[in-house]
Amino acid sequence: MSQGVKENPFPFRGLTAQEVSGSRAVHGQNTIEDNHSGFFWYNLKEIVREPMFLLLLATSIIYFILREFSEGFFLLGAIVLISAISFYQNARSKKALSALKEYTQSLSTVIRDKQLQKIKSEEIVVDDVVVANEGELITADGVLLQQNDFLVNESILTGESLSIAKTIEDPDKNLVYKGTAVVSGQGVYRVTQIGKATKLGRINTSLSEIEKIRSPLQQQISRFVKQMAIGGFLIFLVIWGISFYNSRDVFDSLLKGLTIAMSVLPEEIPVAFATFMALGAYRLMKLGIIVKHTQTIETLGSATVICTDKTGTITQNKMELFKVYDHKTGRTAEKDHWKESEFQNIIRIAMWASEIVPFDPMERSIHKAYKTFSTEDERPKFSMVHEYPLGGKPPMMTHIFENAEGKRIIAVKGAPEAVINHSGLSNAEKEKIMTEISRMASKGFRVLGVGEAFFDGKDFPEKQEEFKFEFLGLVGFYDPPKENINETLQHLYNAGIRIKLITGDNPATTHTIARLVNLQGSNDAVTGEELMNLNQEEFDRKVSQASVFSRIFPEIKVKIVNSLKRQHEIVGMTGDGVNDAPALKAAHIGIAMGRRGSDLAKESSSLILSDDDFGKMVDGVAMGRKIYYNLKKAIQYIISIHIPIILTVALPVILGWVYPVIFSPVHVIFLELIMGPTCSIIYENEPLEKNSMLKPPRAMDQTFLRWKELSVSVFQGLMITAVCLGIYQYSVLHMYSEDLTRTMVFSTLIVANIFLTLVNRSFYFSIWTTFKYKNSLIWVIISVSFVILLFMVYNPGLGSFFKLEPMATNQLLIVLVAGFASVIWFEIYKAIIRRRKPLKLFSSEILETGKGIIR
Template identity: 60%
Template sequence: MPSHPYPFQGLTDAQVEQSRRENGTNALQDTSNSAWWEALKETVTEPMFILLVACTVIYFSLNELSEGFFMLGAILVVSAISFYQDSRSKKALEALKTYTQASTAVIRNNEVVELPSSEIVVGDVVVVSEGELIPADGTLLQIHDFSVNESILTGEAFAVHKELQNAENNQVFQGALVQSGQGVFETTAVGQHTRLGKIGTSLATIEAEKTPLQLQIDQFVKRMAAVGAVIFVLIWGINYVQSRDVLGSLLKGLTIAMSVLPEEIPVAFATFMALGAWRLMQQGIIVKQTQTVEALGSATVICTDKTGTITENKMALHRLYVNESEEALGENQWQNAPARRLIEVAMWASEPAPFDPMEKALHEAYRQSTEKDERSEFRLVHEYPLSGKPPMMTHVFENQSGKRIIACKGAPEALLRHSTLSDEEKEKVHRQVAAFAADGLRMLGVGVASFEGKTFPEKQQELAFEFLGLVGFYDPPKPNIAKVFKQFYDAGIQLKIITGDNSLTTEAIAKQAHFRSTTPPLTGEELLRLSPEDAEKKIAETTLFTRMFPEAKLKIINTLKAQQQVVGMTGDGVNDGPALKAAHIGIAMGKRGSEIAKQASSLILIDDDFGKMVDAVAAGRKIYNNLKKAIQYIISIHIPIILTVALPLVLGWVYPAIFTPVHVIFLELIMGPTCSIVYENEPLEKRSMHQPPRPMTTTFLNLRELSISIVQGLMITAGTLFIYQYSVRQGYSEDQTRTMVFATLVIANIFLTLANRSFFNSVIESFKYKNNLLLGVIGITIVLLAGLVYVPVLANFFKLTPLSLNQLGFVSLVGLVSVGWFEGFKWGKRKRFW
């Protein structure tokens, strides 16, 4: 006997192996080699790489071999860091691809098993249901109200109804989406041999638009590069006029160009976003596009469905209302004939092979309550799919003797509207609906009809239904949902429930979950009847939206976006697809979510835990805040490097070439790991989830934050130039002056790293934040500085001299003061806050 409801045995393990050898698998083609070459091309075309090569060529041309070989080593180190950062990002993204791979129901060895789509082979019998993506090409064997959207192949975005008897219309193709019903097909082509594979279409090749932050970063880097080019020409020209030395002047110009170029910023952005997405994946949150991480930190409204998100999605049959006896019956009172008939008709109105939780519950209730299981004796001869507002569906079954069952279920309002009940009887049912809803039950009306002819009416609403009663399912709120709601409210994020359920049930569940709502629910039909002005106002005010359908959901999302809200939307069904796609953050459920919902979404909760969205928002805020810290650090530390290199040259000071390319590249090698490793690992600051979301348009380039970074840079510059002039007045040599200035800049960099861990809390408070990499990077920086100053071979190469204890203490004090003032600024900021 088969252990599943389908009359197919599927392939055996041996047949699977044979098919795999003969026809290959459904896996995508490996492109790792091209990815490696792409990374190499990106590295060698980076501006910093080109500048390093130019400096190396000049050093060798000037016969300064040691500097030339050092620059060669710098090229290798910079390239290695670039490859490392790139590999970290790519590994994180590859891991995400593995997790987002779809699974498929396949019949093998006479059992239904869930397999990754890549493991399907030719000959496999595959089961696909409403909302799923067809994983391979095949020929249909069995269908129930089966239609697909083949727009990925044809460009026509409408449902195609399939027919078993029509050879031209019984084929399915990889990439199509199941619009309705359920189908079973035998696989005829996989992988590159499918129609989709042959035409080379791939969703992965579609490039996502850049986010506002990405655009701001690109513009900033381009402006800095332009400034660097102007300064490079200026310095080169001034030096050439003074010295008539083309190569020497060019070297000085390249030194300033290297100090201006903020190549760490785009690297930091890519690293933060990719690793942020990877860390979220470790928490059970799949981010399909890394730019979604940026939007998470800005979310102002999250629209959530009810079933399975707020509730546990258990969908256990809990209570019945039998219209014949006008009785409401609990779980232990279903043994009388009218109750059993109500359950039986509700089961016949469900799919023969159920995939919906409520239909599964009805099949199980029928199995437990019936005296004789007749499911194998009847076959489905006609069906009316779920339709109408509110919706209902009808199935027609017959057995061999010609006995016919016409069973219908759907929204109670829909069944009552098309039933034979009198107005008084309908009013009694409405009162019972209200009573069930007050207990938070989700209800379906159940009816049965008679029809003797062979040509069925075009619409199910044309049948006259005998109303049998109500079946009520209890789906309790999740135990943690009240806490989750509070965390969202504390973070300044609005919550709105958008559900297809009725208003009374939704209000009851919302109350049990401690959901904040001060306005009455708004239904989909009521929403679409409103004028545009009234709709905008209602959508802004209302928090409970009931009896929603796709057009109404989409209207809510688009209206909120037009009101400058950053919108997250949860969903799991086919009808949620348009709204999920339209939202800034489309959130699909990993377990119960349809493939259409997952395809349309930008984020997937693997275990359907809505509480993980709090973690996702916190991660989005942390990543944005840390990226901002890293970028502000980069701006602040670049300013003293630029001015310390440029001003002595432009002003004609006694030691004009205080820094050379070897000094600048050393500073660059310190800054890269600091911004991309230290700040990327910073934890979330305590107050971050008790502040309102930042506007989506706000970026690191707002005037206030940029001004702070510039002032920080100018203060450090003042410190280094003070040490420069102090050293000259003390009669120090060029090498000793260079050492004093260089040490001041490196030590100020260390203090800046610590100070910028928080732009609100003190350094002492920041030390309570766990970041194991911080002390490691600072320790390595100190060791390297000590090596350059006190190891003779390195000191001679860098043209540095050892510092006395007093000199070291003095430059450390100046480095501290040039950054330490910022602690006073933060203290004043905290005072204003308190």
């Protein structure tokens, strides 16, 4: 569907609606298809390859061989149920990621029915006429029809970072390719190939392929699960060997071995990880933060430094033309008071030095000011004959226009120092102008120099610096800080994240804005020119110390990012322009702006702020930490509850106790069906704890699978094991039957699991505090688990199937007290932690951080 229709200034009519439909019918959509033949079959293949599936299938076959059909059919039902749960969780993740991709769908400008239209890039068809502007991506393969200083970066295809000048005349340089980026100028091309038929499609370097790279956390989880699988296989061999030695029954021994193997496998962990990441990305999208790669969510919680630009991020990006300085008279005029011709001429020349269709806020402001006094718009009478794009150190840009009579305008604007240095001014004149620049900058104005030149002939200089410019004056823009920026920065500081302000503006203006927003270390400033003269050691030291960077060139931004990375910082970088793309790509977290950001900046980033609100970074960091800490809770819960299952199954067999088969595969599978929803649904839905944004960032190589974290989980598991085995011995001592002993041990483990779920909602705050957390799902799942347990115990049919026996009231009370006692001791441990490390809130408003993340 068309997103907007505009008047067409190009000499091309484009396709009609009927021609578009015909082309789409032949060539299809402009998408690079997923490699998977279908969601259902792909997931079915993945499920069948899971070790737990194979164990269940093998166990059910053995039951059928032993003619124990009810158990065999139960396990087949469990396979179906577990597969259905897996399908549901994968479908939730797929739906979240599909919504994410839909939200990030890029738009393209096409000419159809003689009008300019904005459409989704996937709707482009063969023979469409597409207009590509600076900062945008080429969305299909095509051949150039028209171009103006059209430079394209094709590194995604060739690996070469140098831009290529495209021309219509040269058959080797008139082709454009999907996925490449427009560095400067404008081009109009006719589409020749779309989707998988494009060069990019044929070599299959789509975004979905990039997302398959495993993150450090994924690798840690995979390694842990593999180690547990190997351990499970070894324990299986031990249990099978002991059982076979004692009974000489192959199938019975296999059942015991398979039971222990099922209890060891922590297959819930990879599922929980995938669910947490996909739903986290979806939640961020709802907050206006578009995460292009789910592994970015991990990195968000570890960010130690955020490098941000000034305009539009720290400030409002209004860039209103507020002051004009005339060099000849030394006079200044403020907004709406430039009636004198000298001020109007400076604005007029600044307008000619701007883009014809302005995108930059300053250029839009210049065009707007020009319209306030021009009685006749002279622009339609002139055509651009040559353009020198923004460049140099410091940068400036020059445009050359000419009308039919041969009248020529050569206009330049840019950093005042650049225009001054190429204007042939005396030292006294330069000093006078620099004084005015300092005066304007100290009040927070962003200042540009304006000049003009005169040149006869058509053989224009190769570089704009070769012109002899006449310096006309200065234009000053005021862009006030955003209203919430001070609070945003304070929240990030509280979270242990340093902020570095990096801008191309002059030092005085940058320092003024930094002071207004209370940027920490605003007096520690450095310029791009100063950094250029330092060796690597001095460069790194200066980058680490400084908080304000002014007159920074694009290539210096990349060096700053790499310097911070060398110093083991986790770096976030904001940007919106074409020149920001390398720094965005180099940063751990490239943060592009959704509204004002170029397509190239968005493509190079890993995260997009859809409404350009830097305050959303607080939400992003909070969500990253929430997901990490909740995943940590889920995994520690899984480890804690697996230990008593493993030991309760293994020890009676190994030690030759009176009832060696206390749990069979059906009991283990029932426990698995409880644990799966608990870790993937309950903990994923937990809110952000109020101390999470007051902790320093975690190291990227830090894992919750370290012994410090594992020891807590292992101890919790051993305590539950001790209580369960104590109940076992209590039952034997009182000469209870095997079924009643199994019932009491099984019920104790379920009750312990319920209380463990509640206790592990926080590893710092008490259970009474966590009762206030908004998470209705926890009570639903716990209630269902408890009701099913009672039904299994007291329903004769189910009790017979699971080999359970109804408990008397005093026995049920013992089970409840024992299950509660096996985990409640952890509250004492947490109380000791709180006493040693009391929580200090920096602000009463810190609990509101996250706007919806903390519920």
